[in-house]
Amino acid sequence: MPLMRVKEAAEYLGVHPNTLRKYIDKGVIRGVRIGTHRFVEKAELDRVMGRLSAPEKNTAIIYARVSTRKQMEYLKRQRERLVDFCRSRGLKIVEIIEDIGSGLNERRRGLKKLLKLVREGKAKKVVVECEDRLTRFGLGYLKEIFDDYGVELVVVNQESKSPEEELVRDLIAIVTSFSGRIYGKRGARRIVQTIKEESAHA
Numbered sequence: 200m201p202l203m204r205v206k207e208a209a210e211y212l213g214v215h216p217n218t219l220r221k222y223i224d225k226g227v228i229r230g231v232r233i234g235t236h237r238f239v240e241k242a243e244l245d246r247v248m249g250r251l252s253a254p255e256k257n258t259a260i261i262y263a264r265v266s267t268r269k270q271m272e273y274l275k276r277q278r279e280r281l282v283d284f285c286r287s288r289g290l291k292i293v294e295i296i297e298d299i300g301s302g303l304n305e306r307r308r309g310l311k312k313l314l315k316l317v318r319e320g321k322a323k324k325v326v327v328e329c330e331d332r333l334t335r336f337g338l339g340y341l342k343e344i345f346d347d348y349g350v351e352l353v354v355v356n357q358e359s360k361s362p363e364e365e366l367v368r369d370l371i372a373i374v375t376s377f378s379g380r381i382y383g384k385r386g387a388r389r390i391v392q393t394i395k396e397e398s399a400h401a
Contacts, residue, residue: 202231202238211244214320215349258322259290259353262313264298264332274299277328284355285326293322302335310334317348326353 205223209216223230223237228247231238261281265274274297285292294316298309310333313325325345327333333352334341345352 201241202233203241203244205230205237205239208239208244211241212247215347217347218320218349221347255291256323257290258293259285259324259326260313260316260322261285261292261295262298262309262325262327262333263296264300264302264307264309266299266301268299270299277332281326281328281355290324290326302331302333305334305337314344317345317350320348323349324351324353326355328354329356330354 203211205219206216209219212219214222219228219239220237222228223239228239229243231240261278263274263277263281265271265277278295278297282292282295296309296313298307300307300309316322317325325333330338342352
């Protein structure tokens with residue numbers, strides 16, 4: 200039976216080569232190692248084509264997030280803006296995920312669901328309003344995960360901030376999260392206000 204290298208086999212399946220390697224590692228697809236290279240039989244690829252059919256290139260998952268339930272109205276508007284954006288770009292929405300929680304919390308239910316859908320190959324794009332809606336820190340790691348599965352991160356609003364502004368924003372996010380636990384919401388607000396005032400005069 201004809202053997203195909205991983206790159207060629209991935210193109211045949213319509214997935215990223217790293218995704219195919221993960222399928223082989225998990226035993227979903229039977230691979231053959233010859234020397235230092237991996238190969239897959241074409242018949243094996245044909246066997247799983249129905250189960251692992253690649254999503255269309257114009258498919259998208261929307262991810263919207265706010266920090267608290269008091270921001271539900273903003274969450275609704277955020278979702279509407281993202282839906283309008285996708286429709287204007289001809290993107291087929293396969294899932295809309297709404298999350299409520301801090302951007303510093305990596306255990307968010309919606310974020311876990313998003314990563315699961317990415318790993319399952321449900322769409323080719325993830326659409327967010329701005330980068331910090333997805334996460335406050337570790338965006339580079341998430342992008343690497345998306346790249347491994349052939350998924351593009353689409354950011355609707357690319358904010359142009361100076362390095363100093365980015366640093367202050369991230370510092371405020373950290374202080375808000377941790378001081379809120381230690382001093383309560385009122386104490387956290389006072390600390391954050393002080394940071395903003397000092398940074399404005401820096």
